[in-house]
Amino acid sequence: MDQSLEVLERTLQASIKEQRAARRWKNFFRLATLGIVVTAFVVGGRADLDGVGADVPVTAKIKVRGVIADGEEASAENLKRSLGKAFENENTKAVILEINSPGGSPVQAGHVYDEVRRLRALHPDTKVYAVITDLGASGGYYIASAADEIFADKASLVGSIGVTAASFGYVELMQKLGVERRAYTSGEHKAFLDQFQPQNPEERKFWEGVLKTTHNQFIRSVEAGRGDRLKAKENPDLYSGLIWTGEQAVGLGLVDRLGDSDYVAREVVGVSKIVDFTRKQNPLDRFASKIGASVADQLSLRLGFDGLSLR
Template identity: 60%
Template structure:
């Protein structure tokens, strides 16, 4: 009789425990959902703040530029930075430099232009574009002089550009020159043979794959490629001679076109540069307008904002939409 009376109590107890677990589970789920809801709203308001700041930046940047322009004196020196590798899609691309040059020459308050160069060179095509544009603008605006000022290094394509200026200045320890052309690569023919790997290429055109590093060099193709480099080198030399004129001591020093580099102090007697100085000293002592106004083309506020915020914005949006992070279901 005792066991019969205890059985209903046991079932009752088990049912109570089950209800308690369900109630606890609901409570936990409600707490998790509330946390997720709070987190989503927090992220939403953060995004709103970012958008607000971005719009404010877009609206007030032109106003700040106008205030700066109004605060400038009656005349100033235009400064254009040429930094890093000279190549397409880089900060020192021909498009950016040429756009900066045109803006500077169109400004009636600009009394002179300083190209502040710190570059090891780069594309001969991009350098040639800038060289030609400098000479064109100088012809259209003969009263506005262009001065190249080399800081750490002005070599190869960077010196190509500098040679188009009215005069070149550098620090005594700057690296100047490297009037030459190079094209480098690797050959893996021996390595392929040791590994027992066979290279198979299919092309139409007898010499289409003549730069393939996995195939042995052919004397005729090597001579051809050397001819291409020599032609480009001669174009470089002709432009430098045209830009520097009689100032260049190339007859006494034919090694000027060998690809060597010199310090600014050594470059001066060779005619590679016209004097020692910095961008500020040239603006002050040569142009006569010590105020420097930067005309360098830079990324827009939108581009800078997008690059800095893009990845984190995507992650935050994914979290807000519930696509990331563990959750009790």
């Protein structure tokens, strides 16, 4: 009997030790995870100012890369925060927007455009230069047009001032398969973007009006940013959605001069030290963005189209 109690006691003690060890490891991993998250938050919004003295002037650079959309690296939230940090830095002598983007959301591009114009008005001595690398199209050019000057490489692709909204139609396919579409709505035109119903001429005209309105908003913003430098009267295709090389774009007034970011910092700003102020997303930002993007994707699927896009 005593031996049985002794064995039971040893078993319980061993179990307690294992539980304590498990708790210690669990707490360790929790603290490690917390440390990673905190570090990510600190590093994510910090510019690379290592090795730069307190009174050393710098040229701030912000990268506009990829699709301009909510939840992406080139979202309005990320770019506006980056701009704010760059302008807040006392040693910033000028800001370069280094653009390599095919465009994206007109809303997101418009938010960035407005923020650049606002900060230029608040800091008139701090010039903003847009530098287009491979591609500065549509929404990418929309943002560029807010700058004081636009630079590009001779082989860069520039322009594409237009709006698109893409979808598919499956009406004839459904008829061949013998599939019947059943849609129940409480509004006469609620399902006008339904891919499985025939196009209604009246609704198509309405949707084309929406696209035209967005296109005109885009054009007005570009003209406000570029002014008399644009050669729109001499080139009626300027707002047609066509795209040109950087060399051609200079002649059209879409670009001011040829050059890259190093050239602008060295020869135009006069401050060759470039500091990247591009906001880097931390893991929590990326996780939240993915959730937001998945919700938007589901809504897009429900509507049956990709939404308006400056591409």
